Structure formats: C-alpha cells, structure tokens
Amino acid sequence: MKKDKQLKLENELLKIRLLAETGAVVHIDSDASPEMEHAFLQMVLSIERRYPFKKTTVHSFIGKPELPAIDQFITEQDYAIEVEKLLQVLDMNSIDVVFREDLSWREMLRFLVQDLMPEPIDDIRLPQLRVLFFYETFHPDSPLFLPN
Secondary structure, eight states: OHHHHHHHHHHHHHHHHHHHHHOOOOOOOTTSOHHHHHHHHHHHHHHHHHOOOOEEEHHHHTTOOOOOOGGGOOSHHHHHHHHHHHHHHHHHTTEEEEOOTTOOHHHHHHIIIIIITTOEEEOOOOTTOOEEEEHHHHOTTOOSOOOO
16 A cells, blocks of 8 residues: 555656656546556657647647637537537647537637647657647636526
8 A cells, every 4th residue: 555655646747747857737537546647647758859840829739720710609509510610620639628618619719729629739749649728728717607
C-alpha cells in the first residue's frame, strides 16, 4: 500500500510538472490504476520533451474553413445544421467538443465560431491523439439555461 501512495504522489507531481512546463491540464479517469496513470503521464511528458511544437489556432489547424456569421440564421434547425457541419470538420481533424445539454444550437455555434476557433493549440498530429475541449472550461460561471 505504501508503494501506491508514493506512486499517487509522483503522479500528482508529474501533473504539476506538465502544467508548469507545457500548460497541459491532465484529467485521468478515477478508475485508472496508479500504475496506468503513471505510465500515461510519463508518455505525455516524453512526447512533450521530444517535440518543440509550434502553436496555431483551432481555425488554422482545421484548414481555415469559412465560418458562418452567427446572426444570419433564423431557426434553431438552421443553427443545428451549421453546428453539425463544424463539429464534423473538427472531428475529421481529431478535435472533440463537449457541450452542456441545455445549450441552444445558437449558443453552440457562437461558442464554436467566437470562442473555439481562435483558441491556441499545439500544431501536432499523431495517430490516436485527439484534442478535447469543454464548453464549461470557457464558461464555468454561465447560467444553466441560455435563452435563444
């Protein structure tokens, strides 16, 4: 049991090191064993040390597609179609976005165009590597319901 406590402490220190050196905030499933977490953190640190990644924006990373004007649509269905198009382009570029369930399609589109597209990311593409963005990270204090 002493070894598990030591490994958990080492894992916390690795997370702090990753945050300090790279700005990476690492979230690992609480069901993961300390050994699995340690191996994952070591792998991330190894990749970060090996490659001096250039920074780019999400918009540039996905090929600078033309972005819709937020206020040009009338119905929620129109917004939904545009959100789905952008999410598909993001997915093809290994980027995932997690939204709150109560958001309107209009707010999702506004978030994608105004908040996410200018967001800086590492300009790296590796097999099985995906980038994950959470709406809540950008708007932690937003009300649970946003009117249309």
